[in-house]
Amino acid sequence: MNGNNGSNYARLYGVGVGPGAPDLMTLRSVELLSRVDVIAIPRSNKYTKSVAWRIAEPNLPKVDGQERLILDFPMTKDPKVLAPAWDIAFSKIGRRIEAGQEVAFICEGDPLFYSTFNYLKNQAQTRWPGIEIEIIPAVSSFTAVPSVIQTTIADGQERVAVVPASYGLDEIPAILELFDTVLLMKVSSVMPQLVDVLRNCGVLENSVYVSKATMEHEKVVTDLTSIQNDKCDYFSMVVIKQHERSGVLEGAVRG
């Protein structure tokens, strides 16, 4: 299949499979993954199953002639390890694209929200000039985690901040001044310091830890001091919900 863009490449898809529960995939993602030539499946190492594939597989009966291409993306921040590993993965995708095959790269959550797909997208036009890219948005942890704890993300005049905790501890006080809801990502490696920061800011009581939201071993912790020194899960988030900046009915109904 060739794109209608003048290039000889078929289309490249970034497909979000949602936060964890297989039935939180969209109709579009299931339909698309049922008909593409190649499903590209990222995994972090050869000993564990791909998280994205574990979500998608229950919805995808085997299709004759469709390839399931497993790719290794090691979990490290060391560019000397990452760069060659990613080059191998992207080159494998490239051989399919150059052969005119449609490739759908699946992502846990959404393809544009802290996902490996962002790197593939950024390199795509250099590797395959003129290629058409299509992104299938998904339910991300941004809505899934609040749904588990039934916390309003934003309402009326409220503002939301999303901050990777591992890089932004120093600025949390300033961010709490400006925002009503703060979603802290990547908290697992900084819990000891983070709990201290939240206590100093006076928001420890308003903070909830959630890991593996909508997945099998989902965990919700409201007393963060009880896990301050634990090794926390990679798929975890802390939600801080402050005062409400008056929804439209504030004065009339609640006031």
Place this chain on the structure above:
Amino acid sequence: MNGNNGSNYARLYGVGVGPGAPDLMTLRSVELLSRVDVIAIPRSNKYTKSVAWRIAEPNLPKVDGQERLILDFPMTKDPKVLAPAWDIAFSKIGRRIEAGQEVAFICEGDPLFYSTFNYLKNQAQTRWPGIEIEIIPAVSSFTAVPSVIQTTIADGQERVAVVPASYGLDEIPAILELFDTVLLMKVSSVMPQLVDVLRNCGVLENSVYVSKATMEHEKVVTDLTSIQNDKCDYFSMVVIKQHERSGVLEGAVRG
């Protein structure tokens, strides 16, 4: 059907139907809406069809015995108009809940992200003590709008801010200092002032306007000055994407 919580009420569901395209509904939302006793359908007035129902309807064949309960939620900020209208709507829902019926309240986007469901949730325990609530998260404009313009929401160390423009114009400069991606909601009524603020902050070139993302009349505008004085759509957003705060491969591959 009664809940297993000791109350006599059946469960109340907040169900997100996604950003606009019917096939961006989740499998779970379609399955649930196919079997509840009552689908509560909010509309803004009696002359236009409910946006949420326009999204959901193509996926929901008529079910015998299921009620489609249309409710009026006027589009105004005046509490004198809103409070009585919402009381009528919530009371209609209440009559079904008190009769032991499961009610699913549908929402365009996600139920916890600038949605009327937040108010229903906040009043539920007062109106129906002990009621069980379940929230079905959805694809929201938070991921859908970036997917349309293929802009990374966040990556590596990046931070994201969600701000209702109609209430936060003065603080946009401070927010741009702290955040890499800024999603401005509710821009339609403040475009003239907003374009000036973005120009003064030097981010006009990095700003994109999107309305009706994933819907039939989707519109993307990259030159915001061209619409500065237009009447803009209610379902619109401005995405500001600044410099990237180094993804993990920054030094190795792009540097």
